[in-house]
Amino acid sequence: MGYDISDYKAIDPVHGTNEDVDHLAAELKRRGMKLMMDLVVNHTSEQHVWFLESRSSRTNPKRSWYIWKDPKRDQDGKPQPPNNWSQMLGEANSAWTYDEKTDQYYLSLFTPEQPDLNWENPDVRAAVHDVMNYWLDKGACGYRMDVINLISKDQRFPDAEPVLGRDRKYHPGGKYYVNGPRMHEFLQEIKHEVLEKYGAITVGEMPGVRDVDEIIRTVKSGSGELNMIFIFDVVDIDSVPGSVRMMLREWSIKDLRSIVGKWQRVMIERDGWNSVFLENHDNPRSVSRYTDDSDVYRTYGATLLALMQTTLNGTLYVYQGQELGMRNFPRSWDPLKDYKDIEAINFWKKSLDLYGDDPEELVRQRKVLERKARDHSRTPMQWNAGPNAGFTDEGVKPWMRVNDDYQEVNVEKQLSDDSESLSVWQFWQRGLANRKQHKDVFTYGDFELVGPESEEVLAYARTGNKSGKWLIVLNFSGKEVDWAMPIGFEVEGWMAGNYTRGKPDKPLKGSIILHPWEGLLGKCVA
Numbered sequence: 202m203g204y205d206i207s208d209y210k211a212i213d214p215v216h217g218t219n220e221d222v223d224h225l226a227a228e229l230k231r232r233g234m235k236l237m238m239d240l241v242v243n244h245t246s247e248q249h250v251w252f253l254e255s256r257s258s259r260t261n262p263k264r265s266w267y268i269w270k271d272p273k274r275d276q277d278g279k280p281q282p283p284n285n286w287s288q289m290l291g292e293a294n295s296a297w298t299y300d301e302k303t304d305q306y307y308l309s310l311f312t313p314e315q316p317d318l319n320w321e322n323p324d325v326r327a328a329v330h331d332v333m334n335y336w337l338d339k340g341a342c343g344y345r346m347d348v349i350n351l352i353s354k355d356q357r358f359p360d361a362e363p364v365l366g367r368d369r370k371y372h373p374g375g376k377y378y379v380n381g382p383r384m385h386e387f388l389q390e391i392k393h394e395v396l397e398k399y400g401a402i403t404v405g406e407m408p409g410v411r412d413v414d415e416i417i418r419t420v421k422s423g424s425g426e427l428n429m430i431f432i433f434d435v436v437d438i439d440s441v442p443g444s445v446r447m448m449l450r451e452w453s454i455k456d457l458r459s460i461v462g463k464w465q466r467v468m469i470e471r472d473g474w475n476s477v478f479l480e481n482h483d484n485p486r487s488v489s490r491y492t493d494d495s496d497v498y499r500t501y502g503a504t505l506l507a508l509m510q511t512t513l514n515g516t517l518y519v520y521q522g523q524e525l526g527m528r529n530f531p532r533s534w535d536p537l538k539d540y541k542d543i544e545a546i547n548f549w550k551k552s553l554d555l556y557g558d559d560p561e562e563l564v565r566q567r568k569v570l571e572r573k574a575r576d577h578s579r580t581p582m583q584w585n586a587g588p589n590a591g592f593t594d595e596g597v598k599p600w601m602r603v604n605d606d607y608q609e610v611n612v613e614k615q616l617s618d619d620s621e622s623l624s625v626w627q628f629w630q631r632g633l634a635n636r637k638q639h640k641d642v643f644t645y646g647d648f649e650l651v652g653p654e655s656e657e658v659l660a661y662a663r664t665g666n667k668s669g670k671w672l673i674v675l676n677f678s679g680k681e682v683d684w685a686m687p688i689g690f691e692v693e694g695w696m697a698g699n700y701t702r703g704k705p706d707k708p709l710k711g712s713i714i715l716h717p718w719e720g721l722l723g724k725c726v727a
Contacts, residue, residue, distance in 0.1 A: 204347060205246035205315045208439055213420055235342035237402065242329045243348045244315040251328075253318050257305050257309040268308035270358065274297065282306055286374030289452075291547030292445045295371050295445045295553075296525070310351065312543055319351045320387055327339040333395045343402030350407035353381030354680070364443060366518045373445060379409040383688045384567075385418065388426035404476055404516070405430040420473045427511070427518055434460045436484045439573070447548045454677045457491075458650065458659050464662075465514055471713030475515025479506060479685045480523045485577040489529035493679050499526055499610075501718035504628040504699035505675055507653055508720040511632035512643050512663060512673045519629070521582055526625035529577040530604045536570060541601045544572040580604045585613040623702055631697065639666030651690065657682045659713070662690075662725065670725040671696075676715040684713050692723035 212219055221360050226236045245252055254263040270282035282297035289296070296315040297306040308317040318325050333344065355377035365372050382396065396403060407430045410416060416432065419425050438456055441448040448477035468475045479487040488494045492502025503526030510517060534540070536549045581599045583593030583606075590607035593599055603612070616626035636643045642665030651660040657678035664670045672692055676682050686692075691710040698705035698721045705721055707713055715721070 204241050204311070205244070205248075206241050207246040208250075210335055211330070223339060227550070228313075230340070235402075236340060236402075237343050237345055238336050238341045239347060240333065240344040240349075241347040242318065242636040243351045243594070244309070244311060247314050247316055254298055255316075256303065256307070259305070265322050265408045266319055266325050267316050267491055268354065269300075269303075270297070270308070272304070272306055280304070280460045282371075284358050284374070284670055284674050285371050286310075286377075287361075287365075287371035287445075288312065288547075289373075290544040291551070292365060292369075292371060292373065292706045293547065293551045294390045296374065296381075308354070317354075318352070319335040319384070320354075321356065326387065326390060330391065330394050331708055333391070335367060337395070337399045337401055341401075343396075343399075343428075343722075344404075346405045348408065349405045349427075350380045350384055350410055350430075352377050352387055353383040354378045355381060365445070367684050373410050380407070380412075380415055385426065389418070392426050403429075404518075407431065408433055413471075417467070417471050417473050420468075422472045422474070422508045425473070431476050431478060431481075431518075432464055434464070435479060439490070447544065447569055447573060449572060454657060455654050457546070457677065458654060461509075461659070462648075462650045462661070468514065469648060475513070476518060477510050477513045477515045478518040478520070479510060480520035481518075481577050482520070482578055485575070486528045487523060488526050490572070492677070494528035496609075498679065498718050499528060500625055501621070501699055501716075502526070504623070505677070505720040507625065507629050507632050508673065508722060509659070509675055509700060511548070511629075511636045512671070512722065514644065514646065514663075517633075517636070520578065522578070522580075522624050524629045525583065525610055526608060526613060527580075527583060527604065528578060528606070529571070530602070534602070536567070539602055540570070540574060540576050542579065545570060545576055548574075576601065583611040585611050621645040621702065622700055628699060635697065639665060639668040639671075641667045642669075642671055652687045654659045657685075658684050660684070665674060669727055672721075672723040672725055674713070674715065674723070676717065676719045679717045681717065682715045684711055684715050686713060691726045693726045695721055695723045697722040 212222060229236050251263055251266050254261050255267045270283035273283060275281050279712060280299055282295040283306055286296040288294040290312055296308060296310050297311045299306050320326060324341055359377060361372040361374040361376065363369065364370050381501055405419065405427045416430065419427055420429050434709065435457070438452045438460065439449055440446055441450050464475055467473065479491070487506050488499055488503040492498065492505060494502060536545070540546060540549065549570055552563060556562040556566060580601060581590055581603050582591035583604065586608040588595035589597065589599060590603045590611060592603065615624035615626040618627060643664045646663045646665040649662050651662050651672065657677045658675055659677055660673065662670055662672050672690060693709070695705040695707050698719065700716055700719055707721065
């Protein structure tokens with residue numbers, strides 16, 4: 202499944218060998234690059250030797266390496282889960298899995314194949330430290346730490362509130378394990394026992410946390426446990442607050458403006474650090490989610506987002522295919538055949554069970570699936586217009602279908618694009634070069650929102666101690682917009698835009714006509 206680790210010190214033979222990682226690290230170093238590893242230690246695979254021993258008997262020494270609980274009993278004496286927590290990748294299912302041999306349940310927040318480790322056990326924590334040392338010694342520079350804020354559970358394991366309705370059997374229990382009672386203690390221990398020895402970089406995947414003080418406690422320069430975390434506010438912008446991920450709400454540019462402005466200012470004012478991202482393996486494609494992915498506007502939408510990301514404070518993360526503007530696969534794909542992710546499969550199965558006799562509601566559920574499924578970001582990389590988009594040999598079946606648009610959206614075509622405007626890849630290349638050249642502005646500089654709230658436009662200014670003030674104007678709409686530059690702002694020149702290869706020919710002050718999904722970058726008058 203990818204996130205169920207059966208051996209922390211070996212590479213799955215399907216993907217290569219440990220020697221391949223050594224070679225990769227060495228070649229990256231030779232090119233002035235570094236290798237970050239993905240650390241998955243909230244849970245293991247049910248095939249990991251630790252768990253195989255743990256489930257073998259109640260008296261096995263590794264029994265306490267996982268979270269085992271006695272069952273409750275129904276009126277017929279049949280075993281029932283210890284509490285009503287729902288599975289994170291399918292809220293219709295329990296977060297607990299019954300083991301008939303030992304007559305106990307083990308906690309498996311994500312899937313039965315991913316049993317949660319018991320971080321209360323110091324032997325577990327020591328084993329995790331050993332794993333981290335192993336890869337750092339082999340040349341890794343640090344870690345992306347998967348769902349690292351779920352490692353500490355409330356040891357009372359109380360029932361969750363019935364937030365999904367009293368007709369539902371299971372409910373999200375995040376209140377009792379998201380940023381749990383000992384999380385900071387465990388992370389501080391990792392910091393002092395492992396990370397500080399190597400000067401390692403860390404980014405924590407920490408879903409479900411919104412409290413500013415709690416986040417700053419984690420990432421504050423010097424005293425925090427991690428360098429940065431993935432703050433999910435932007436990728437949760439279309440989610441229903443307090444509910445499960447696979448629900449949908451409409452959002453506005455005002456929402457995006459508020460989120461971007463909030464976290465840019467918070468990290469500057471409170472000495473924290475941002476991660477800047479719009480895509481990962483757990484979310485749909487950004488060009489489809491935030492802009493218009495039609496053939497007419499896909500390039501403009503993708504480059505608009507690239508302009509935003511390359512001009513925001515923090516460490517930038519670009520997900521594979523994002524640099525091409527890869528989009529969600531078509532609505533015509535069959536949920537029962539073409540979707541592979543367990544979350545999507547569970548969601549559609551539940552939808553068919555609940556709404557099979559309600560065509561209108563089933564259409565609404567299909568819309569959620571089509572817009573939010575994680576499968577969209579997991580199609581094979583599109584290298585060229587050949588068979589399987591050049592990802593694998595002709596006649597070899599990849600894990601899922603290649604997106605239907607691969608003949609038009611691929612690396613080979615975008616590298617050689619010579620049209621009036623830059624391809625998405627070329628735009629990213631220019632944006633990253635500009636970010637590097639003016640890092641005092643775009644990576645480390647000050648940030649201020651510009652102008653009043655708008656239904657269409659997000660505008661902000663970045664200021665550095667060497668390169669001065671810059672203005673970024675982003676039209677997040679599919680229509681032409683007349684945007685008035687606020688009094689006091691004037692640009693000496695528009696340096697980049699996503700409608701032309703050269704410098705945009707736009708007014709330097711006053712009213713500016715913005716094309717659909719147009720973005721502009723200007724150097725302000727000193």
